[in-house]
Amino acid sequence: MHSLHFTGETFSNGLRERDFTVGGVPGVLWSPASGAGRAPLVLMGHGGGTHKKAPAMLGRAHLLVTGAGLNVAVIDAPGHGDRPRTAYDERQIDAMQRAMAAGEPVGPIVVRYNGELARRAVPEWRATLDALQRLPEIGAGGPVGYYGINMGTAIGVPLTAADTRISAAVFGQFWPESLVELARRITVPIEFVLQWDDEHIPRQAGLELFDAFASTRKTLHANAGRHKEVPRFEADSAVRFFARTLSSAGPTT
């Protein structure tokens, strides 16, 4: 069992931010600066090529903490952020960049590489969740959500299929090939985001992954626009989703 070690703490804009490590994996925990009592926890998975404190993570954490009073944790994925890249990571990144530059489909490379990252990341996430649940402001048995798009979905779908502590999830923008079988085992409420005009992920492929979830409560949000044009209001929608799925006393909207 890995312990959680806090390595730094700051306060700003209503957020308490604590850096930590669990078994050598670096992470960050955001909580209400007011130090309110026990609250549900949302695990967030960052996108490919970014890291635990990328602007998208900070922005979503701010909405979740100040808008719904939740705790939010992110860890660096293998080969990302403060973690070293292996030779395998470097080869995959080179292959993606060559495909992009040549205008070739990047999907098959991303699916294979992110599948490998998920195999490494899922046990790291589970050990991190074990350690976070030993903190008094989170606690064992409290509601846990998962929020990750793109690579965050490639890691989050296997994590949610494997760990019954996760009781609600926001996913989106990934290819179905490697995830459909796992999605068929997932029954918790799902909000799924895709771009209607995604230049990387074919529309039918995105719809196929949404369709695969066994959840009786699942919602697809498909917005006009290209891969990187997800509207900002989808982050607000995710906050409301977690407020209604993680907390019986939360808002019903």
Added chain:
Amino acid sequence: MHSLHFTGETFSNGLRERDFTVGGVPGVLWSPASGAGRAPLVLMGHGGGTHKKAPAMLGRAHLLVTGAGLNVAVIDAPGHGDRPRTAYDERQIDAMQRAMAAGEPVGPIVVRYNGELARRAVPEWRATLDALQRLPEIGAGGPVGYYGINMGTAIGVPLTAADTRISAAVFGQFWPESLVELARRITVPIEFVLQWDDEHIPRQAGLELFDAFASTRKTLHANAGRHKEVPRFEADSAVRFFARTLSSAGPTT
């Protein structure tokens, strides 16, 4: 030009409710009971077999008026509510009920009948909007939205294609056959609701209608469940959609 005649007024739960007629067509206008100043107007189209004050209309009006400070108007569709049915209406309703009882597809009958209702309703809606915009609390040139699912979409798509005063719309749950060509002319922001497991409207048919809108800002909300199982939180989402699309000073979420 038809005048608007108010025929009744009540106040309850923060709503001012005024009955009116325009050219003999009965309608209802809900506004903030506080009598706040000028505000955007949302036209709502009711579903087939219901009427202007059906519970769904009252519920949505309450959210729009008290949640976003908007004015909301509904008129009875031809052959609905306080309006007489023609012999044609009676024959179509009989045909729908026979198809339902026999377990046969109701789509072709609904598409044809609602198309006919739309031909009658669009000029009624435009005359009603003319008259409503002469009220000081609405005004000519102010933002106008349209919100209607099912039959409300069968009438609302031709109305929105015909009337450039409508600058944002929530549609959903209708067959594409009669509406796709009109939807291709619509460029205003759209939120579109469909049920992923709709037993009447095939999934691909619903997606085809969403796809047809020319709008660069459009969002599909597809929820797991059957035709009548649209989650209540979609009404809250529509309020936020109109708050951000009809009012530059409104919430951004």
